[in-house]
Amino acid sequence: MMRALLVDDTTIVRESLPLLMPSIDFVAAYSHVDALIAEALPADLVVLDLHLANTTQPGVRQGVAAIQALVELGYRVCAYTQEERRFVLAACLAAGAQGVVSKSATVPATTEAFHRVAAGEFAIPMPLVGLVELLARRRSVTIASPRQLEVLAGRARGLTYAELSRRMHLSEATLRGYWADLCVTVSTYFRNVSPGDLERELGVGPGDLVSYWPTPGGGGD
């Protein structure tokens, strides 16, 4: 059974998620990252809420800084958040997270995403898929394979692997392979792009992303 660690400042989430996802063995649950790091239990995945600071634990590490700290320890991280701003979600991938899952997703969809990230796949949320499509159109992200572009276009339009398989006459496993390769490309792009370049691509104001973007050695918020 897949072993996971959970970090969320909301008690109800920490206590309910193991009950809702019996296929995952939640070894331990913490209210902040430093508690997890202190124990450093082995796990296939860390499920991490992005916003951890509250009145009972002000000033704890959170956001991209928390992701970076966990990734540096060798953990595979999946952000589990209500955050919807695309550049914040992109910052999570830039910080090394392997997946971002919205708390509004259904329990089955969330469970499946956790399993896939634990198995080494990427979980990129739909708003980011649209952003990647835009970056590919502008040739900021270089996607060499036409098949990968087809898969990206299909995913951006909401098509499932089963539907893509029917349309492209390829097996779902092959399509997942294309998607995995594409995700590596995207993840590499986000890790290497500067906030200024991304600001220009997104058309946001200069300096708007800096405070959210990870810095080498940990930083951001």
Added chain:
Amino acid sequence: MLGLPLTPSAVVGAERIMLIFACAVRLGTLVEMTPAAIAAWTSPSYGVGTAVTWAVATAMVIAFVVLAATRRTLPTAPMILLDTGVAAALLIAGAWTVPADVRIGSWIGFEPGYALSVVISAAACPNARAWLAGLTMVLVGKVVYVWSVARLSEATTLVGDFLTVVVMGGIAVLMAAYIRGLAAEADIARELAAREEQRRARMVFHNGVAMLGLLAQPDLDPGTLTAARTQARAEVYRGRMYLSGSSTSATAGPSSTPLTEVIRNAAAGFPDLAPQLMLDLAHDAQVPAEQAGPLGAALVSLLLNVRLHAQASTTVIHADAEEGRWTLTVHDDGVGFDPSGIDLGVGLRDVVTGALASHGIRTEIDSAAGFGTTVTLTGRSAP
């Protein structure tokens, strides 16, 4: 004919008018034949033959008018053949019953004038072959009628007399065909107009009826109820505009609308579906203002279909724009359907496919049972 129930057709009206014209021609000729009757009555030199032929011609005129008044339909081919055959027979008989000195240029010799009126009235018959056969019989009769009195010095008069029958009859046939064609076109135009009005009514009320159906559900969750009420108010406005005879499409204001605005406005009424809007690739695309209304209505109709039928967990609206064209897809991961196996409903057929096609927007539906549904709309961007 397209088969819609309508007020009496223009073709029927045109046939009645042609029938009245034919009767008027025949009755007018009967009046002009009066000198022959007087001559037969007052002058023994014309004999019984003139009286008999006059009586036969009069009986034919009366029979024609009575049949027209009772049947109220155009004469049939057998009737025309009988009518023209009698006229030809009267012409042949005239060679013996009409004295040579009054055979040409006199209404005592009424047969040529009578035959002309028969040929003209026969033009009302839609059977051209019957008319041509009748014309031939009359022309043969005329040859016999003038044969014994024809002189070279009167050749032009005789030729003119023959041509009068052919030309006048031909004009009558052409006029009848023209009127008949005009009336048929008017009927088709009227039916098409009625169909267009039905289509407009379906377009205006389809989404509203779907909203009523939704609002009538007793177990509607509060979120959907609020969204449905907001949408219902918009549909009430559209319905009132239609009922008052006002246009429901944009007629003033800017010449184009951002595609993303049309999509966001349509999606705003479906918070229960929470459609994911992937609009990055079309953030600059504009649609002509006259397309914005139908496109918005089509999107609402598509999302209503998802809400009512798809049982979907995810709905994605994606827009793309490149090289002067935009493409919009509405995808749901619901139960899907076999598009070839069912008749599309009013929503997909009229509000989406039909209405958008009339604005130059192409619709493609891709679905299969168990594989969700993707509807792709493609149009030209406004400059």
